[in-house]
Amino acid sequence: AQSVTQPDIHITVSEGASLELRCNYSYGATPYLFWYVQSPGQGLQLLLKYFSGDTLVQGIKGFEAEFKRSQSSFNLRKPSVHWSDAAEYFCAVGAMNYGGSQGNLIFGKGTKLSVKP
Amino acid sequence: DGGITQSPKYLFRKEGQNVTLSCEQNLNHDAMYWYRQDPGQGLRLIYYSQIVNDFQKGDIAEGYSVSREKKESFPLTVTSAQKNPTAFYLCATSDRRDQPQHFGDGTRLSIL
Numbered sequence: 001a002q003s004v005t006q007p008d009i010h011i012t013v014s015e016g017a018s019l020e021l022r023c024n025y026s027y028g029a030t031p032y033l034f035w036y037v038q039s040p041g042q043g044l045q046l047l048l049k050y051f052s053g054d055t056l057v058q059g060i061k062g063f064e065a066e067f068k069r070s071q072s073s074f075n076l077r078k079p080s081v082h083w084s085d086a087a088e089y090f091c092a093v094g095a096m097n098y099g100g101s102q103g104n105l106i107f108g109k110g111t112k113l114s115v116k117p
Numbered sequence: 118d119g120g121i122t123q124s125p126k127y128l129f130r131k132e133g134q135n136v137t138l139s140c141e142q143n144l145n146h147d148a149m150y151w152y153r154q155d156p157g158q159g160l161r162l163i164y165y166s167q168i169v170n171d172f173q174k175g176d177i178a179e180g181y182s183v184s185r186e187k188k189e190s191f192p193l194t195v196t197s198a199q200k201n202p203t204a205f206y207l208c209a210t211s212d213r214r215d216q217p218q219h220f221g222d223g224t225r226l227s228i229l
Contacts, residue, residue: 009157034217043121043207043220044160090159104150104175105218109159 002027004093006108013081014116021076021111023091032094033074034105035065039087047089050074061085086115120144121221123208128226130195130202138193138224140208149191150209150218153177160207166191195226203227 003026013019025031032051036044048059055067065076074091089112092105124139140149148167152160162175166185180199185191195202205225209218 036220041223041225043123043222044209046217046219049217104162104165105160107159107161109157 002031002093002106004091004106004108006089006091006111008111009109010112010114012114012116015083016080019076019078019081019085019113021089021091021113023074023076023108024072025074025091025093026072027093033065033067034092034094035059035063035074035076036090036092037061037087038090038110044090047076081113081115083115083117086113088112121208121210121219123206123221123224125224126222128224129229130226131229133197135194135196136202136226138195138206138208138226140191140193140221141189142191142208142210143189144210144212144219145188146210146212146219147188148211148213149185150211151175151181151183151191151193152207152209154205154207154223163193163206 005024007022034049035047037047038044047063048057048065050057050067058064063078067074088110090110091108094105121142130136150165151163154160161177163181164172164175164183166172169185169188172183172185182194205223207223208221211218
């Protein structure tokens, strides 16, 4: 069965510091991978996606993520965090083939990011 | 302006009452989804629909019902059979199975 693990429930970083949020997935075939961000009381906004090709993908707001098949990981990074990046971040995996009962994304439980001034 | 509109933003349910959450989209997307979000639980799929007049149960469909009579609309009814309905409900759409989902701003449902 597909699954997504975000090992860190809550991370605090100082403004201007670098950031890495971890995501590990379990899926037999080549997955579609996504990172979303959610501000309190809001919906989810897509940061970036990986479908195929270059394993380093660039997203909005200066975020990037690297797909590592050997480690089943898709970690999100940002070189310098801004106070406005404080939010909750969700990693998600989608099936390449939507045959069967699933036609949806599987989400991790999220990592809450706090930013210290 | 294209997007997904969820209404109301806040909803209160009395004991034994059914309530309906609205989700309307003008993105012309075929697929629509309903998720439930509880603190620390991520998003869990309730129902999804790939085309009009067809929908499938997700992982936690018990106590919920949906309809898809129009491409633009995918309302979710939280029935009295759902004993723990307090949560944040998110509607999403996508135009193909291999494309990202776009999300509405959510409806927060609470018990009176």
